[in-house]
Amino acid sequence: MSSRFRSSALALALVAALCGCDREERQTRGKPLGETVPASASPDTVFPGTGKLPPLDPRAAAYEGNAAAISEGQRLYNWMNCSGCHFHGGGGMGVALMDGKWRYGGRIDQIAASIVEGRPNGMPAWRGKLTEQQVWQLAAYVRTLSGQVRKDAVSARADELSNTPPQTQTKREPLSPSDSDQQ
Amino acid sequence: MTPAERAKQPPAKVPRDGPDLTGPELHEKLEATWENPPGFIGWLSSVDHKDIGRRYIVTALVFLALAGALAIAMRLQLSKPDNDLIGAARYNEIFTMHGTTMMFLFAVPVMQGMQVYLTPLMLGTRNTAFPRLNAFSYWMYLAGGALLWVAFVLNIGPDMGWFAYPPLSGPQYGVGKRVDMWAQMITFTEVAALAAAVSLVATILKQKAPGMGLARMPIFVWATLVTSLMVIFSMPSVALASGMLLSDRLVGTQFYNPVERGDALLWQHLFWFFGHPEVYIIFLPATGFVSEIVATFSRRTIVGYPIVVMSLVATGILAFGLWVHHMFATGLPRIGYSFYTAASMSVSIPTGLQIFCWIATLWEGRPRLQVPLLYVIGFIFTFVIGGLTGVMIAAVPLDLQLHDTYFIVAHFHYVLIGGAVFPLLGAITYWYPKATGRLMSDRLGKISFWMIFLGFQLAFFPMHIAGINGMPRRVYTYPAGMGLELPNLLSTIGSLVVAVAVLLFVINLVVSLRSGRKAEPNPWDAASLEWATSCAPPKYNFPHLPIVDSRTPLWDAGEKLPVVHGLRVEDREVLLTTVMSAKPDLREPSAEPSPWPFIAALATSAMFISSIFSPWAVVFGTVPVAVALTAWFWPKSPKPEREPVIS
């Protein structure tokens, strides 16, 4: 019992530690520069006739679940006034972001596309106002609001008025069944 | 059983040491009783304070080497202005790791290791009071250090400074799990340090050799007692602080969130309430080394034993009243500052008295300029500079300028390297034969001493000037043209000299292990009890426990040291004495080797590390810990009868 426990604990610790490597990789400068924007990753469930959801944009890998990117995204979420409409995920002028309901898809590249292109009924287009790296960082953070991201990469709270339950403890909001089909 | 009934019982037929059981026969029996079980498991199971102390010291020296390598990396980065050898983020990780490792994984553990190794020997007993707790302590320390360094290697090491001030270390600005790794490492080392301290205090109070009343204890034992009590009183403060930080970071509590009426300064108070005593936790054992070395190499009892002891105690108490001098720039009420200025300055009085006593001892004695004493002389020359700059920064108007500059970096390296590492190196040279049976090379020792001493001055004295010329701490670069180029270049050169010197010291350590001159039981003609047994001591330390009637038993009683008879030889047994005057009190069984402290440490580590990721680990992690502890404490044999000691 003892040796088995020991080895499994060691293995666990090692896995946990190894996962850390890219989880906190910091990139001060986004890999792709310039004005390229994420392609609108739009599946059938959002825009009929567009076909199945394309595979995840390869650029997303550097941001999805990356603690440094999420932290930058959290800062930009306030700086760029996302919080002015969506607040801490509960919504207001903008839709709620913590409820797992996605009109235009909840995958990181879909969120990035929504940020860049804007969406009907008031979501501004941020093309040219944010760099692409910032867009991805924001998208990475937005996904944490509904618990889509690994818990060890997110921040429990910010130094502000207490608001939502800590994101390190939020349950992953299930995507709508049609959305999850796509994933 | 009433005492009357017990008196009627025939005396138990257990073999005991005594005039009739001595020499090789006794050695054989005791060796069999106190030997570790065979094999790797046996190695893990050891509860021998010498094993544990040695492991502590070796591990701490490894951490010293690692942290020293980081220091060299920093010095290379700072060797010229606008250097880009190391990036900003990496540099921040490096200085954080350097400070953290030096403070938590080297300085405190190495001192505790020395204490664990030496205290039972100096007290004339066979093991510490809680041997398994002692073993547990080491494994926890090792796990904590491994956690931090594995994290660093995997690029999730801390990057917010060894002081981890929130909000920078808080959930918003301390990105990812870097800070958690640091904070949980604190928990590990706190548990380790507390376990060792508790064990040491109990050992000192209850296991002194008969006759060794408090007033006859070696000064190093006094230093150990004071620092262990300081550990017990100060460490909970930082454990609490880091626990709250972890909780802020993991479950979103608001302890350090100023918006929600938490307070960023709460951390600083709690941290420095530990952090300032910690300096003395490192420094006081070093003064213990110095007192022992000075006495031995002056061939004279220490002048002013009561003054030195009272200084230790006074420093230990005053150390708890100074923490605010780390916070003069935080804008606390001015009236309070004056108090802390006065308190901070007054702590130099006991230290000044100790220095007087050492110099007076040298003056009164006949000093032998061997390597350990050289380190002590180097210590006084260096440490006093650090102490005097300490007096400067106790003054608020000076501190507000000097605080957080390279002047401070210079100051505390003078205090900690000059004040603790120099004595430590002297102490290692001094007690090396006691641990290995061989003496270190004198020639190599002298070369490395002079290189370390001079290299140190070259590395750190210019930092005073860099600080005064406006160089703040913890900067990865500095602009040209501010008068910082020369001091930094000199510092870098000095640091390289020190590195080479330390390497020489390590070579000396390793080489002497095989080829050093074999040591007599008392190669330095010292006076305290650890020199009454062979070099290296047997597993059971002393064939017969010694009896003491002076502060310098080996000088006063010589070869005719009186001993205790009547302890069991087939069971592990130690003699308990009374706290104040060390009258024989009880015989007490001493714990057998056991793998369970190691397993308990593993279980605790698993709980601690998983609780970085999930608060539920605190709940579920207790199960394996409870299992391990149950096995650890499972009673194996019927309670041994208590008998009065026949001496």
Added chain:
Amino acid sequence: MRRSIIVVASIAAMLAVALLFWALTQKRESDLGTSQFGGMSSSKAAPARAASPRDDGNWTMPGKDYASTRFSALSQVTPRNVGKLQVAFTFSTGTTEGFEAPPLVVDNTMYVIAPWPNNVFALDLTKPGAPAKWVYEPKPAAAAKGVACCGPVNRGAFYSDGRLYMNLLDNHTVAIDAATGKELWRTKLGDIQQGQTMTMAPLVAEGKVLVGNSGGEMGVRGWLTALDAATGRIAWRAYSTGPDKDALIGTNYRAPYPQDQGKDLGVKSWGPEQWKIGGGPVWGWISYDPELKLIYYGTGNPGPWNAEQRPGDNKWTAGIFARDIATGQARWFYQSTPHDLFDHDDINESILVDWPAPNGQRIPALIRPSRNGYFYVHDRRTGRILAVDPYGYINAYKGVDLKTGRLIPAPEKEPKEGRAVRNICPGPPGAKDWNPSAFSPVTGLIYIPHLNICMDMGVKNANYIPGTPFVGADVKMYAGPGGNRGVFTAWDPVARRKVFEIKEDLPLWSPALATGGGLVFYGTMDGWFKAIDARSGKLLWQFRTGSGIIGQPISYRGPDGRQYIAVPSGIGGWAGSIVSADLDPRDPTAALGFVNAVKDLKKRTTKGGMVYVFALPQ
């Protein structure tokens, strides 16, 4: 003989008294113009005569009359028979946004003004079931919804001379032919890219259409604009910030208190350039005094909410203006909340009354329950304060200094960056938000549907990006002392005291209606439409509509001569956005913190957009 004279005289006197009594009671029950009530009793306030003409049974403007009484003199429905009130017909707008606009009724046509997309329906009341005559679809820009702080609402249209005038969310004012639904003109007044929207109801008088903008949370520069009613061309525009020439402050301006006197205060009471994005929108109610030819309106909050970012008094925000209707030139201004800390807009309705002063004089007055929690009585000629009393629970202020006219803030409640302040009362929607009160000349009381909401507030640096919010505050609202979130208060403006109050669990977001029958109507956010006795506050009748009520109830005389009561039902607006915008109650700061105060609302009502019309059985 002498005895008989005495007997005759006393009988005559008794008869005379009886006659008088009869006459009095007859008058009260007849459909007489409200102005007839003026002067009947010197102890009561009465609506300004010129601003409240005789009731013709129509409802042509949201405030019912220029005095903004929201009083219908119709008296068929009384406390005695109100229990029999039943639905006459209903109408669905097809919208699910907050439905705040009152329907208008003119000459047997009901005009229903829907929230986004601001469609107008003309219903023919003469036909059974009131079928639509025409539908007007203005097709405003969809992006406007993204900059409407508190839901894409509309607060109503204004009927004048055969035309309907209304504002569209995307900053257009339109005039519609009331007979055909044809658009007569459309004028663009603002830019949604700058965060502007228009939600308020215009006021039309003297050939001018007066409209203002919304967007105090978006860093807009507030203004009131007068359009030529015939052509839609801009006649004048008065900004709420900036130099005197922009604010139309000229030689006729006489502020009652020194704090509002001085040159270019709209610039000097701000940090450099801040007045350009300083807020002060005009999104509430305008009253008009035809005798003085003055309009009265309040200006909104300064932006951002984080007051540390805008040093100074921030003129001319959060105050009340009197302006000449022809030129727009300011006559007087009083800043109710200088350097506003808590979003205490001052856009609430001003009711114009003749106010009996303690010395017996009747003063042309302007009474208003302000958002900061004080009930003000101003001399509407000069702006001077005649009386000021708290009508809700206030701990954010310590009163109003009557000598200087200045609000006295409570320093311990001032939010500082990096330190939240707890338990600030009233919260950002104030003791009362936009939803107007009704004034009944019958009782002389003002009926105030208002809030009992406090908050925790933490301010932080706000970034200004045009077209995005400019707030810089985290807020959590919750019920104030007593635990009820809404209060319905009947206030006596002369005796300066509360007559009765009704505690409502949910915040009260619906305006009130008072009728000549001695009733007062209002709705609750969970859809109950209530009628209470105007004197006692006793609940006499209630009806559960399909969605929460946040719109203005009205009363009109139908083609069959019966009195009808109509009320819009459709939850939304700031308070109801948790339902209308499907917000997540786990975030207490959502919707500027209002979600925390109405976490239970999703369970208590659902979206809707209906007009309910009630009448007594035939």
Added chain:
Amino acid sequence: MRRGGAILPFFVTGCSGVQTMMGGEGAEGANFIQLFTVFMIVCTVMYLIVAIALIAAVWRRRNAALTLDNRRHHESSNAVRPALIGWTALIAVGLIGLTIASFFTDRSNAANGSNPQLSLTVTANQWWWDVEYSSPDASKTVRTANEIHLPVGIPVEIKLKSNDVIHSFWIPNLAGKQDLIPGRETDAQLLPRKTGLYRGQCAEFCGVQHAQMALDITVESKADFQRWYAAQLQPAPPPANPLQRAGYNYFTTRECGSCHNISGTPATGQVAPDLTHFASRRSIAAGALPMNTGNLYGWVADPQSQKPGNRMPTVGLKADDLHALVAYLETLK
């Protein structure tokens, strides 16, 4: 006030003087030098006593016999006790003297702060300084970044705030440091006595670019200060040629304006340094680079290589946009 320098010549060698404790150009900085000199003298004396005693002690019997009989392990000379008393008294007197000197210096520093005639607020951000001169007339508020201009001889009160983590405000030539702590408002008092250009720097570790968080201080005559202040109140000049106009257009419609403010233009960001009079400053990016065209190109093109980890993203500008932006930024005098 250069007395300290005279006594401690080695401390000022190679010192260019913009960021040194031995400058003494402020009242508190001068007090520091005086007190530091006093401490240096006392400490040097104490050190010499210890050092000489130690050398003498080791030297005295260095060649004494190696073995000793037991009796002599314990003997003491009669000198020990008086020496101990003397030493203790010396330490006590020294420390009391120094404590008193420190106390009075502290009092003197506190007195400098009384009756300030100029008030400004410095807000620290990761990793730059937001500076706001407050005035009773709110419209005379001046906002700038990473630079402070002060009139000579006038006591100044500086309110210190932080927007994120703990920083420390430190201009060694003028005064000691004071932390800026989120959730607290601290303050510093300055009394500059000599005109000149100085440099301050963040002195509390505040994250990845702590090393490059400096600010430029200009102490100038009252008239010069007022001229500067008046100029700061002006909005930015309009672009004068097509290239500058292109830069203006880029700045006000693209990424730049989301964070930066240029007074008088539609760029109204509030989260990054105010750039209204950017080109009149001595350095770029909180002292990271001296202000010149080359550095400006380098910074705007790729701030992340100049100051890695700072909050300004590398946008990936096209060459034309870069030329235009630099041309426009250089007009912001």
